[in-house]
Amino acid sequence: MTWVGQAQWRYLQEAERRANKLEEDTLKRSLGQKLTWAKNFFLALKRHHPELKDVWGDVQSSIPIVIPERAEQPAGLKVTLLPFQQESLFWMLKQEQGIWHGGMLADKMGMGKTIQIISLFVSDLKHPNIVVAPTVALMQWRNEIDTHTEGMDVLVWHGASRVNNPKELEKYDVVLTTYAVMESCFRKQQSGFKRKGLIVKEPLPLHQIKWNHIILDKAHNIKDRQTNTAKASFELQSNYKWCLSGMPLQNRVGELYSLVHFLGVDLFSFYFCKKCDCKSLHWKFTDTKHCDDCDHSPMQHTCFWNNEILTPIQKHGIKGPGKIAFQKLRIPLDRMMLCRTKLYLSLFSDAKHQFSTYIDSGTVLNNYSNIFSLLTRMRQMACHPDLVLHSKTNGTQFLGSDEAGEATICRLCSDVMEDAIQAKCRHIFDRECMKQYLSTARDMTPDCPVCHVALTIDLEAPALKLEANTPSARQGILGRLHIKTWWSSSKIEALVEELSNLHLQDSMTKSIVFSQFVNFLDLITLRLQKVGFEICRLEGTMSPQARDVTIQHFMNNLSVTVFLVSLKAGGVALNLTEASRVYLMDSWWNPAVKAMDRIHHLGQYRPVKAIKLIIEDSIESQITQLQEKKSVMVDATLSTDNSMGQRIMGPCCVYPR
Structure with a gap:
C-alpha cells in the first residue's frame, strides 16, 4: 500500500x-x-456489521408480505384442494421464490397441512424430498401420498434394515423418517458407538444429500435448540425448508428461535462477533474458548435474536422494551409464517371481542338482539360454514358482487335453472327435468317431488322470467352455492353415516331429522339425495293441505325413510309414529322444544331412539348444558322430591364465554 x-x-x-x-x-x-452493556454491545456490532444498523426497517421495505391468492389445482393431485388450501399453495410457492426459500405453515390442527405439502411436492416434481415426522404420523404421510398422488416413489426410512447409501436415497421422490431415527443417527455421527472395543463414528446419510424440500412435521419437536434432535435438523441441507406446526409457540418466545434457526432466516438466526465481521449460523467453539472462524472468545459473540427479541421480552414482558420486541417479532413472522385458525374459532374470537365491547361500554342490554345474532351465527357455523359464509347478508362479502345474487335452482336436479316452469303448488323446475320426471312416473297423476301435493304443471307454458329474489319460490342457500364444487360438513357426514348404517341394519326403519335452520335442511337434502335416500320435507311456509299430504306420503310409502322437518314447524302438533329414530341436528335454547315427542305418541310400538349431533368444544355443548340446567329447574319445581332442588345449585357452566 x-x-x-x-x-x-x-x-x-x-x-x-x-x-x-x-x-x-x-x-x-x-x-x-x-x-447499558447491551446497548454498548449493539453499537460495537454495528461497526463491523453495518447490515444490522436498520435491519427492521430494511426487512419491512425490502421483503413484502405475500398475500395469499388461489393457486390452480395441481394436475397430479387426486384430491380437490379447498379454497384456503389453494391459497396456502400459492403462498408457499411465492415464499420459495423469496429470499428465505421457505417458512412456517402454522394452520391449526385438522386443516390439512399434510395435503397442502403434498400439493407442493406435486407442483414441483424435483426430488429428493424428505419429511421428518413423529413416529405415529409416519404411516399417515405414506398413506396420504399413496392415496392422493400417482407414481410418486416413497421410502419409509425407519427400522434396522433401512438403506444407508445416500445415492440410493436420492432416487426416491419422498423419504419419510422420524425425529427419533434422525437423533439416534446424529448421535452416532457426533459421539460414535463402541464396536469391538473401538469408538466408531458413522456419518448420517441424510446429511450427505442436498434435498429439494425439507419438511419438519410437528416442528415444535425441535423447540429446544440444544438437543441432538434440533442440531441434527440444523445440519440438513436443501433448496427449500418448511416447518409445519399448529403450535409453533408453546411456552416461551425462545422456542421460536429453533424454527427460525432451522430455516436459516438471515439475519435473525445468526451469531455475530463484535470484534470483527464474523457471522455464523451455528455456535462454533470446538475448544470452548475460541471461535472456529475468527478466534475471538464466546463473550464477543451474540445471537441477534436473543439480543433484540428474547432478552427484552424476558426482562420486561409486554411493557417498554418488551413491547417493542414483540412489535419487532411481528416483522419477520408476518413474512415467514402463515397461520389460519378454523373458521369457527375465528368467528368465536370476533363474537367474544364484540361482546367485550358491549360490556366495556355498558350497553349489553341495549344490544341484546345483536348478541343473539352473534350466538346464532356461531350455532350455524357449527352446522356448516356455508350457513354463515353464504348467507344473504354475507353473500356479497364472500362471493363478490358478480356472484352474490341468488340464482334459481331446479328442485329436481339442484342445478341452476335454464328453462324454468312453475307448478300450481308454486315450486319451480327446469322444463327438461320435469319432462323426465313425468315420463318415468308410475302414476298417471304424480305428486309434486317437493311437497307431494298432486302435481299440476303446464309443460308448454312460456319460460318464467326469473330474477334474483323471486318472491314466488324460496330458493334458499342452494342458489348461492357452486353446487359442483360444494363440500359437506362433519355434522352432515355424521348423519349420512348414521342413516347408512341404520339402513344396512333395517331398510324399513324411518327417521326424522330436525333442524331449526331451513337452509341447513337444504344442504342436508342435497347430500342425502346424492347418496340415494328418498326424503320428505316439512317447512313452516307450507300450506295446511301440503303439510298433510307430505306427512301422509312419509307415513304410507315404505321407500321414503327420511323426513326432514323444520324444528319450529314440526316441533308441535305433529304425530309421526311410523318413525322410530330422531336426529337433532341443532339444539334449540328451550328444552321444551322436544322433537322426540313427535314420534313417542300413543300408538308407537317400536323402540324409539333420539340422537343429538353436537360439535365438541362449540357453543352447542354449552347450549346442551343450559338445557340440562333448565330441565333440572323444571323437575325441581314440579317434583315432590326435595333432593331435586339441590341439583340446581350444582356447578354448571352454561353461558357462552
Missing part, C-alpha cells in the same frame, strides 16, 4: 470512529443516562 493509500485508510478509519462516537453521544443525550 502506498503512503497516500495508507493516509486515506487512516482517514477513513478516523472518520468511522468519529461517526460512531457521535452516534453514541447522541444516544446518550437522548437517553439522559449511561449506556
Whole structure:
C-alpha cells in the first residue's frame, strides 16, 4: 500500500470512529443516562456489521408480505384442494421464490397441512424430498401420498434394515423418517458407538444429500435448540425448508428461535462477533474458548435474536422494551409464517371481542338482539360454514358482487335453472327435468317431488322470467352455492353415516331429522339425495293441505325413510309414529322444544331412539348444558322430591364465554 493509500485508510478509519462516537453521544443525550452493556454491545456490532444498523426497517421495505391468492389445482393431485388450501399453495410457492426459500405453515390442527405439502411436492416434481415426522404420523404421510398422488416413489426410512447409501436415497421422490431415527443417527455421527472395543463414528446419510424440500412435521419437536434432535435438523441441507406446526409457540418466545434457526432466516438466526465481521449460523467453539472462524472468545459473540427479541421480552414482558420486541417479532413472522385458525374459532374470537365491547361500554342490554345474532351465527357455523359464509347478508362479502345474487335452482336436479316452469303448488323446475320426471312416473297423476301435493304443471307454458329474489319460490342457500364444487360438513357426514348404517341394519326403519335452520335442511337434502335416500320435507311456509299430504306420503310409502322437518314447524302438533329414530341436528335454547315427542305418541310400538349431533368444544355443548340446567329447574319445581332442588345449585357452566 502506498503512503497516500495508507493516509486515506487512516482517514477513513478516523472518520468511522468519529461517526460512531457521535452516534453514541447522541444516544446518550437522548437517553439522559449511561449506556447499558447491551446497548454498548449493539453499537460495537454495528461497526463491523453495518447490515444490522436498520435491519427492521430494511426487512419491512425490502421483503413484502405475500398475500395469499388461489393457486390452480395441481394436475397430479387426486384430491380437490379447498379454497384456503389453494391459497396456502400459492403462498408457499411465492415464499420459495423469496429470499428465505421457505417458512412456517402454522394452520391449526385438522386443516390439512399434510395435503397442502403434498400439493407442493406435486407442483414441483424435483426430488429428493424428505419429511421428518413423529413416529405415529409416519404411516399417515405414506398413506396420504399413496392415496392422493400417482407414481410418486416413497421410502419409509425407519427400522434396522433401512438403506444407508445416500445415492440410493436420492432416487426416491419422498423419504419419510422420524425425529427419533434422525437423533439416534446424529448421535452416532457426533459421539460414535463402541464396536469391538473401538469408538466408531458413522456419518448420517441424510446429511450427505442436498434435498429439494425439507419438511419438519410437528416442528415444535425441535423447540429446544440444544438437543441432538434440533442440531441434527440444523445440519440438513436443501433448496427449500418448511416447518409445519399448529403450535409453533408453546411456552416461551425462545422456542421460536429453533424454527427460525432451522430455516436459516438471515439475519435473525445468526451469531455475530463484535470484534470483527464474523457471522455464523451455528455456535462454533470446538475448544470452548475460541471461535472456529475468527478466534475471538464466546463473550464477543451474540445471537441477534436473543439480543433484540428474547432478552427484552424476558426482562420486561409486554411493557417498554418488551413491547417493542414483540412489535419487532411481528416483522419477520408476518413474512415467514402463515397461520389460519378454523373458521369457527375465528368467528368465536370476533363474537367474544364484540361482546367485550358491549360490556366495556355498558350497553349489553341495549344490544341484546345483536348478541343473539352473534350466538346464532356461531350455532350455524357449527352446522356448516356455508350457513354463515353464504348467507344473504354475507353473500356479497364472500362471493363478490358478480356472484352474490341468488340464482334459481331446479328442485329436481339442484342445478341452476335454464328453462324454468312453475307448478300450481308454486315450486319451480327446469322444463327438461320435469319432462323426465313425468315420463318415468308410475302414476298417471304424480305428486309434486317437493311437497307431494298432486302435481299440476303446464309443460308448454312460456319460460318464467326469473330474477334474483323471486318472491314466488324460496330458493334458499342452494342458489348461492357452486353446487359442483360444494363440500359437506362433519355434522352432515355424521348423519349420512348414521342413516347408512341404520339402513344396512333395517331398510324399513324411518327417521326424522330436525333442524331449526331451513337452509341447513337444504344442504342436508342435497347430500342425502346424492347418496340415494328418498326424503320428505316439512317447512313452516307450507300450506295446511301440503303439510298433510307430505306427512301422509312419509307415513304410507315404505321407500321414503327420511323426513326432514323444520324444528319450529314440526316441533308441535305433529304425530309421526311410523318413525322410530330422531336426529337433532341443532339444539334449540328451550328444552321444551322436544322433537322426540313427535314420534313417542300413543300408538308407537317400536323402540324409539333420539340422537343429538353436537360439535365438541362449540357453543352447542354449552347450549346442551343450559338445557340440562333448565330441565333440572323444571323437575325441581314440579317434583315432590326435595333432593331435586339441590341439583340446581350444582356447578354448571352454561353461558357462552
